[in-house]
Amino acid sequence: MNFKKTGAIIACLLALSACGDNPFGRQDQNGGGTGTGVNIASNPSSVAYFQQTVGDRVLFVVNQSSLTSEGIETLNGQANWLLQYTENTVTIEGHADEQGTREYNLALGARRASAVQNYLVSRGVADNRIKTITFGKERPIEICSEESCWSRNRRAVTVVVGGLNS
Amino acid sequence: MTRITKILCMAWMMALGLVLAANAQNKPLRIEITEGIIEPLPFAAPLFVAENAAAQEYAAKLTQVVTADLVGSGLFREIPAAAHISKVSNFNAPVQFSEWKAINAQALITGAVSVTSDNRMVVKFRLFDVVAQAPLGKGLQFVASTDSWRRMSHKVADAVYVRLTGEPSGYFDSRVVYIAEEGPKNARKKRLALMDYDGANVRYLTNSNDIVLAPRFSPNAREIIYTSYETGEPRVFLMNVDTLSRRVLDSEPGMTFAPRFSPDGRYVVMSLTNRGNTDIYRFDVARGSKTRLTNSPAIETAPSYSPDGNQIVFESDRGGGQQLYVMSANGGSAKRISFGSGSYGTPVWSPRGDMIAFTKITKGRFHIGVMRVDGSQEKLLAGSFLDEGPTWSPNGRVIMFFRETPGANGAPSLFSVDVTGRNLRKINTPTFASDPAWSRLLE
Numbered sequence: 330m331n332f333k334k335t336g337a338i339i340a341c342l343l344a345l346s347a348c349g350d351n352p353f354g355r356q357d358q359n360g361g362g363t364g365t366g367v368n369i370a371s372n373p374s375s376v377a378y379f380q381q382t383v384g385d386r387v388l389f390v391v392n393q394s395s396l397t398s399e400g401i402e403t404l405n406g407q408a409n410w411l412l413q414y415t416e417n418t419v420t421i422e423g424h425a426d427e428q429g430t431r432e433y434n435l436a437l438g439a440r441r442a443s444a445v446q447n448y449l450v451s452r453g454v455a456d457n458r459i460k461t462i463t464f465g466k467e468r469p470i471e472i473c474s475e476e477s478c479w480s481r482n483r484r485a486v487t488v489v490v491g492g493l494n495s
Numbered sequence: 496m497t498r499i500t501k502i503l504c505m506a507w508m509m510a511l512g513l514v515l516a517a518n519a520q521n522k523p524l525r526i527e528i529t530e531g532i533i534e535p536l537p538f539a540a541p542l543f544v545a546e547n548a549a550a551q552e553y554a555a556k557l558t559q560v561v562t563a564d565l566v567g568s569g570l571f572r573e574i575p576a577a578a579h580i581s582k583v584s585n586f587n588a589p590v591q592f593s594e595w596k597a598i599n600a601q602a603l604i605t606g607a608v609s610v611t612s613d614n615r616m617v618v619k620f621r622l623f624d625v626v627a628q629a630p631l632g633k634g635l636q637f638v639a640s641t642d643s644w645r646r647m648s649h650k651v652a653d654a655v656y657v658r659l660t661g662e663p664s665g666y667f668d669s670r671v672v673y674i675a676e677e678g679p680k681n682a683r684k685k686r687l688a689l690m691d692y693d694g695a696n697v698r699y700l701t702n703s704n705d706i707v708l709a710p711r712f713s714p715n716a717r718e719i720i721y722t723s724y725e726t727g728e729p730r731v732f733l734m735n736v737d738t739l740s741r742r743v744l745d746s747e748p749g750m751t752f753a754p755r756f757s758p759d760g761r762y763v764v765m766s767l768t769n770r771g772n773t774d775i776y777r778f779d780v781a782r783g784s785k786t787r788l789t790n791s792p793a794i795e796t797a798p799s800y801s802p803d804g805n806q807i808v809f810e811s812d813r814g815g816g817q818q819l820y821v822m823s824a825n826g827g828s829a830k831r832i833s834f835g836s837g838s839y840g841t842p843v844w845s846p847r848g849d850m851i852a853f854t855k856i857t858k859g860r861f862h863i864g865v866m867r868v869d870g871s872q873e874k875l876l877a878g879s880f881l882d883e884g885p886t887w888s889p890n891g892r893v894i895m896f897f898r899e900t901p902g903a904n905g906a907p908s909l910f911s912v913d914v915t916g917r918n919l920r921k922i923n924t925p926t927f928a929s930d931p932a933w934s935r936l937l938e
Contacts, residue, residue, distance in 0.1 A: 394771075427899075430840035430854050430883055431709060431930070432753040433810065433817055435722075435729060436766065436773035436794040439750060443771020462728045463750060463768070467706050472680040474880065474901035 374414050376489045383410050387445060389483040391428065394440040396448060404445060407487055408452035418491040420460045421445045426479035427466045438463030445485045460490075524602060524624040524631060526570055526659050535572040536659065537599055538565065541583045542576065543606035543620075550608040550616070553641065557608055557618060557648045560693075564652035564667040567693065568893075569918030570660065574600050586619060592628040600625050604655055614640055618647045622655055632658045645695060646937065653936070666888035667692060670934045671895065672710040672719050673909060675699060676927035680905060687721055689736065692888075692933065694909075694922045700739060709884070709930045711755050716934040720744065720754040720763055731765050733780070745778055745785060753796045757824070758804045764788065766796040775809055777824075788826030799843045799851075800824065801868075808832070808842040808851055808868075819853060821868065832870030841884055844868070845891045846935070850914070852885035852894050863896045865914060876916045881907075884929070889936045895922070897929040 370377030379385060384407070387400030396404065411417060423442030425434035442461035450456050471478030526536045540562050545554040565571040580594040586607035595603050606620040619636040623629065635654055637647045646668055653665030675688040675697075684703035687710055690696055700719070701707055708729070710721035719734045726743065731751040734741040744763060745751055754765035763778045767785075773794045778785045789795040793813035800807055801824075808821050814831065817838035822829035833839040837857025844851055848868070855862040855875065862878040863885050881899040888894070892914055899907040907929040909922040922928075 427881065428859075429856070430797070430817075432766065432796045433794060433812075433840050435708075435750075435752050436768060436796050439768040439773060440771045440794065446771070461771070464706075467683070467708070469681050472903045472905075474905060 373410075379407075379410055379487075379489055383407055385488070386484045386486040388480060389441055389485070391426070391479075391483065392437065394437065394444045396444055401448070404448050405452065408449050408454055411449065411454045411458065412452075415458075416491070417489050418458045418460070420462055420488045420490050422486045422488060423461065423463045424468060424482055424484050424486070425466045426482040427469065427474065428479060429466065431465060434465035435463050436465075438465045441483075441485045445487065449487075524627065524659065525661055535570055536601055537572045537574050538602040538604060539574045539579060539595055539598065539600040540565075540604040540606075541579055541581070543608050543618075544583060544586045546586070546607050546609035549610035549612075553608050553610065553616065553644050557606065557644060557651070560645055560648035561604065561606070561620075561652045561655070563693065564649060565655060567920065568656065569913055569920075570656075571602075574598055586621075590623055590628075592623070592625055595623075595625045602631070602655075602659060604651075606651065610641055614642075616641045616644060616647065618651065620651045620654070622658055645691060649691070662890055662892065664890045664936060666890045666893060666933075666936070668937050669889050670712075670716060670937065671886075671909075671931050672700075672712055672721075672934070673897075673924075673931040674707060674710070674929045675924065676907060676929055677703070680903065687719065687734070688924075688926075688928070689719075690924070694924055697925055700734065700736070709753065709932075711932045712934045713756050714758060714760045714935060716937060720756065720765075722752040722754070731763070733763075744780070745776075745783075753798065755799055757800050758802055764798040764800065764807060766798075775807070775826075777826075786826070788822070789829070790826075797841045801844045802846055802848045806844075808844055810840045810842060817856075819851065819870070832866070832868070833873075834870060835873055843885055843887060845887050846889060847891035850891070852887060854883045854885065854896075863894060863912065865894070874916065876912045876914070877910065877919060880905075882910075884931065886931050886933045888933055895931045895933055897931060899929070 384403040387403050421442040423438030425437045446459045446461050469482045471481045540558055543554045543558045545551045562573050566573050578598050581591045583605050603623040603625050608618050610616050617636055617638050621634045622631045624631050637650050639647055649667035652667045656665040669692045671692055672689050675686045676683050678684045685707050686703050687700040687707050689698045706724040708722040710719050717736055721732055722729050723732045729750045729752045731744040731754040732741050733744050750768040751765050754763045756763055763780055766773050767776045772792055773796055775789045775795045775798050776785045776787050791813050793811050795809055795811045798807045798809040805824055806821055807824050810817055811820050817840050818831055819833040819839045819842045820829035820831050837855055839853050839855050841854040842851050850865045851868055852865050855864050860878050861882045862875045863882045864875040866873040879898050880901040882896055885894045885896045893911050895911045897907045898910050899905055906927040909928045909931050912919045
């Protein structure tokens with residue numbers, strides 16, 4: 330276990346620069362850059378700005394759907410943005426890593442998406458602007474079988490689906 | 496699908512004047528598979544006799560599939576044709592038992608096939624106890640169209656299996672529905688696929704536009720329920736296998752998944768997620784109405800009926816971790832049955848009713864296991880980085896599941912293992928494959 334953990338940390342350090350690159354050259358379906366410094370949208374109302382500057386995703390602990398303090402910070406930004414650009418609606422996609430069974434992970438992804446929805450609603454975003462969906466373990470963005478990848482796959486991604494600037 | 500007619504040929508056997516040896520009644524040739532086998536039972540299956548020219552092409556294929564079924568069960572060992580002293584060129588000629596005994600065959604399977612001008616095929620076979628020098632059971636013959644030749648082979652093998660094991664039924668004449676997978680791990684394409692239990696006759700039932708997951712057969716194997724993202728979110732669909740027509744089972748809002756039929760085919764139990772909370776519902780297929788069976792903030796999913804339809808085993812994290820519970824088929828209070836370390840999911844009730852197969856995750860590894868329905872006598876049958884999703888053979892003797900390899904190029908394949916934990920085998924499929932579900936014996 331110790332060895333495994335150390336291995337995972339080393340793998341992560343080695344992979345730091347590569348982590349953001351998709352080995353198959355496929356953009357995450359939501360355009361999902363997490364601020365790699367390229368093409369940061371300067372227009373604050375744009376979807377690209379939401380994705381890259383506000384941050385479109387939050388990450389979760391194994392088997393958990395409770396929000397981390399980092400996640401809450403991101404969601405505060407999302408809530409502010411949504412309250413400012415009220416013409417946008419969003420779909421929150423909940424995901425799990427590959428360490429669970431398929432159907433449990435569907436339910437877990439739904440729980441994560443719902444946790445994000447509930448938080449945004451608690452910050453004043455209208456409930457009917459938010460839809461949730463789960464992908465369970467069906468759509469990983471990182472494909473290694475190490476914690477460095479799993480931690481990025483345990484995510485809820487807020488996808489802007491409607492609005493003048495989309 | 497042509498319906499295969501089965502004709503017991505008792506009179507035909509009697510006409511041949513075959514006489515049971517006296518000791519065959521007292522000690523029938525029998526392989527005990529509940530006790531654990533050390534040595535598979537050796538048998539010989541000489542090339543089936545082609546009784547007319549049109550049958551030539553089928554004789555070898557039939558013999559080969561019957562042999563492959565029996566050997567694949569892990570209970571029988573083939574004595575190859577090269578070692579045979581006797582050749583069987585006439586199905587009705589007397590068996591030279593001494594020549595089969597000399598090569599240590601304990602069971603002998605003889606067969607014959609003829610094909611009529613309208614492409615109908617008659618397959619006959621007999622099974623003999625070589626040591627007792629006597630037939631084991633009556634001769635059987637099956638009649639069907641020639642394109643059903645594989646099913647005829649499986650029926651012969653099932654009959655041999657039943658006679659030599661004493662099990663109530665075999666499992667070879669059956670199908671498996673599964674998910675065919677292709678492409679990179681982060682953009683996997685999935686299709687619903689159907690195959691014979693041994694991987695033959697693969698047929699794809701959907702295209703790869705939408706994610707499809709975890710199919711199950713209806714009791715008569717004419718319909719399949721599965722989860723699809725066709726509408727944009729996970730939804731349970733019902734598909735007719737012959738026409739491929741399909742419809743959303745429950746059109747009310749919410750994500751639905753993990754569907755399974757009740758043993759009488761009247762209901763589908765499945766998970767429905769509402770505002771992040773997943774519970775189990777029973778859906779009346781004909782009426783379109785649904786009943787909520789669990790009601791807790793926990794994740795409740797992967798329901799599976801007992802074969803008598805009275806109970807449902809499912810997984811829930813209501814106690815913290817993912818564990819197995821049994822409740823009445825009408826819902827209500829549930830009793831936890833899994834207590835080992837780690838988490839338990841995907842419970843499947845055995846068709847015999849006596850055991851539950853499951854996926855167990857412990858110490859970062861996935862296992863396929865079985866336990867009694869009260870949770871006792873847990874036994875792990877297979878384990879790897881990711882072994883998941885057990886499904887029972889029609890007779891409850893074999894479990895199929897999928898095994899996924901780790902890493903960036905990780906991909907799933909189908910495996911089967913005997914309920915004793917022996918005879919782990921990979922089932923070859925044209926693509927990656929996951930989520931197998933075994934049918935009952937075909938009708």
